[in-house]
Amino acid sequence: MAKKKIAARKAPRNGDKNAPPADGIRKAAFDLFARQGFPITTVRDIMHACGLTQGALYNHFSSKDELLASIIIQTQDELERELRQALAGIGADATGQLREYVRVHTLRHTRFRTEALVANREFGWLEPIKRSEVRASRRRVRDILIGILRRGEKEGAFALPAGEGRTDAKIVAMAILNMTTHVAQWFTSGGAFSDETVAALHAEMALRLAGAKR
Amino acid sequence: MAKKKIAARKAPRNGDKNAPPADGIRKAAFDLFARQGFPITTVRDIMHACGLTQGALYNHFSSKDELLASIIIQTQDELERELRQALAGIGADATGQLREYVRVHTLRHTRFRTEALVANREFGWLEPIKRSEVRASRRRVRDILIGILRRGEKEGAFALPAGEGRTDAKIVAMAILNMTTHVAQWFTSGGAFSDETVAALHAEMALRLAGAKR
Numbered sequence: 001m002a003k004k005k006i007a008a009r010k011a012p013r014n015g016d017k018n019a020p021p022a023d024g025i026r027k028a029a030f031d032l033f034a035r036q037g038f039p040i041t042t043v044r045d046i047m048h049a050c051g052l053t054q055g056a057l058y059n060h061f062s063s064k065d066e067l068l069a070s071i072i073i074q075t076q077d078e079l080e081r082e083l084r085q086a087l088a089g090i091g092a093d094a095t096g097q098l099r100e101y102v103r104v105h106t107l108r109h110t111r112f113r114t115e116a117l118v119a120n121r122e123f124g125w126l127e128p129i130k131r132s133e134v135r136a137s138r139r140r141v142r143d144i145l146i147g148i149l150r151r152g153e154k155e156g157a158f159a160l161p162a163g164e165g166r167t168d169a170k171i172v173a174m175a176i177l178n179m180t181t182h183v184a185q186w187f188t189s190g191g192a193f194s195d196e197t198v199a200a201l202h203a204e205m206a207l208r209l210a211g212a213k214r
Numbered sequence: 215m216a217k218k219k220i221a222a223r224k225a226p227r228n229g230d231k232n233a234p235p236a237d238g239i240r241k242a243a244f245d246l247f248a249r250q251g252f253p254i255t256t257v258r259d260i261m262h263a264c265g266l267t268q269g270a271l272y273n274h275f276s277s278k279d280e281l282l283a284s285i286i287i288q289t290q291d292e293l294e295r296e297l298r299q300a301l302a303g304i305g306a307d308a309t310g311q312l313r314e315y316v317r318v319h320t321l322r323h324t325r326f327r328t329e330a331l332v333a334n335r336e337f338g339w340l341e342p343i344k345r346s347e348v349r350a351s352r353r354r355v356r357d358i359l360i361g362i363l364r365r366g367e368k369e370g371a372f373a374l375p376a377g378e379g380r381t382d383a384k385i386v387a388m389a390i391l392n393m394t395t396h397v398a399q400w401f402t403s404g405g406a407f408s409d410e411t412v413a414a415l416h417a418e419m420a421l422r423l424a425g426a427k428r
Contacts, residue, residue: 037338039253121335124251161422163407163415171412175419178396179389186388193377198385201377205389208375208422 022060024050026071034114038068038122068122069130075115076137079108083144094152095212101145102180102206103199109184110195116184145173149210159211176206236274238264240285248328252282252336282336283344289329290351293322297358308366309426315359316394316420317413323398324409330398359387363424373425390420 028050032041043064047054061067086104090096109116119134126134149169152158160167180202187198207214242264246255257278261268275281300318304310323330333348340348363383366372374381394416401412421428 037253039251121338124335161415161418163411163418168406168415171407171415172419174396174400175393175416178393178399182388182392182396185392192382193385197377201375201382201385202389204375204377205386205423208425209419211422 021050021052021056025052025057025060025067026074029067030071030114030118033068033118033122038064038118038125065125065127069126071115072119072123072126072134073130073137075112075119076134076141079105080137080141082108083141087144094148094155094157095207095214097148098145098152098158098206098210098212099203101148102176102203105177106180106183106199106202107195109181110187110189110198113184113187116181120181120184142170142173142177145176146170149173152210152212157213159213161209161211172209175209179205235264235266235270239266239271239274239281240288243281244285244328244332247282247332247336252278252332252339279339279341283340285329286333286337286340286348287344287351289326289333290348290355293319294351294355296322297355301358308362308369308371309421309428311362312359312366312372312420312424312426313417315362316390316417319391320394320397320413320416321409323395324401324403324412327398327401330395334395334398356384356387356391359390360384363387366424366426371427373427375423375425386423389423393419 025046029041029046032045032049041064043057044054046064046067047057057064057067061070083101083104086100087097090100123131123134146169149158149160149172153160153167153169160169160172163171183198183202187195189195193201239260243255243260246259246263255278257271258268260278260281261271271278271281275284297315297318300314301311304314337345337348360383363372363374363386367374367381367383374383374386377385397412397416401409403409407415
């Protein structure tokens with residue numbers, strides 16, 4: 001995001017012509033929202049960037065607002081679906097589930113950095129109904145993690161940190177979600193560690209936070 | 215932040231008349247930037263909210279941009295100064311220093327939630343020179359933490375998590391900073407725990423992340 005507008009990049013002519021136009025529009029919008037922010041990005045900028053006419057937007061989205069909602073909701077839905085799938089594929093062991101949850105959550109934020117940054121920063125521009133929809137999915141994602149932490153504690157696999165003599169799985173869950181979500185702010189591929197290693201390191205850190213007995 | 219502008223609140227007539235006007239302007243700006251975002255907040259909104267004439271802004275700030283820079287830099291400076299003071303006041307023990315660093319960092323983000331949210335979300339609107347200035351302070355704040363982690367590891371007080379056979383104090387530092395910074399997003403006073411307890415819980419979690427031997 002910069003104060004002055006950056007000239008929009010036109011999609012390369014040899015881009016994937018078979019991709020549905022709505023996907024191309026979403027991708028261009030993500031890129032522009034990331035670089036210059038939602039408020040000053042115009043429909044014109046977006047359509048120019050993906051090589052379509054300005055009017056073509058309205059074949060797919062009713063407005064720029066709806067486009068923002070569409071991409072944030074899609075990103076959030078994919079995160080939720082991916083987490084559920086990953087957890088369904090492994091056993092009931094809380095330690096294994098926590099490791100897998102954090103691995104997948106971290107990888108989503110290293111592999112879809114732009115999407116994560118836009119979804120978090122521009123979230124406030126969503127219309128109230130859409131905002132509630134995203135919040136509900138975020139809550140479900142968080143509650144899966146809280147569920148794993150509580151079950152692990154009950155089964156004696158975890159010893160959660162205590163404050164004022166009692167534990168709070170929600171605070172531990174928020175700490176884990178914040179450290180993995182904001183990996184998107186510093187991770188660069190080609191850095192000291194691969195994304196898989198960064199994800200494994202975060203899984204290890206989450207197990208430490210939860211006081212996993214190993 | 216909402217899509218539509220919210221009517222600015224006028225400062226109460228019995229407000230602190232002895233406070234320097236620049237402080238009142240900063241406070242009103244913070245409040246408005248928090249509720250509706252920097253891009254759509256006008257100088258008129260800000261000056262109306264603090265009960266001053268529009269022109270009075272220019273006795274203190276050259277522009278709305280400079281006002282944003284002033285409040286973000288002031289917040290960041292205070293955080294850095296507070297951390298340095300707190301650390302200077304305790305011993306050289308790495309475990310004690312980590313605990314104190316995280317306690318102070320968390321409290322800054324529970325007690326100055328609005329400032330933290332605005333500083334993080336609107337950071338991208340800063341002019342490049344101001345942005346570099348804030349980044350440099352953020353880097354110094356992070357480097358103090360990295361220093362504590364490295365020293366603790368060297369002295370055998372910490373066992374940092376390893377990825378690909380080596381440890382990385384920077385990744386642990388980012389995890390700690392992200393979990394404490396983003397407390398600002400969920401903390402409400404009057405919730406299940408006091409801010410002091412939330413800070414102590416985060417200090418405990420940071421010690422776990424670092425693998426502090428106790």
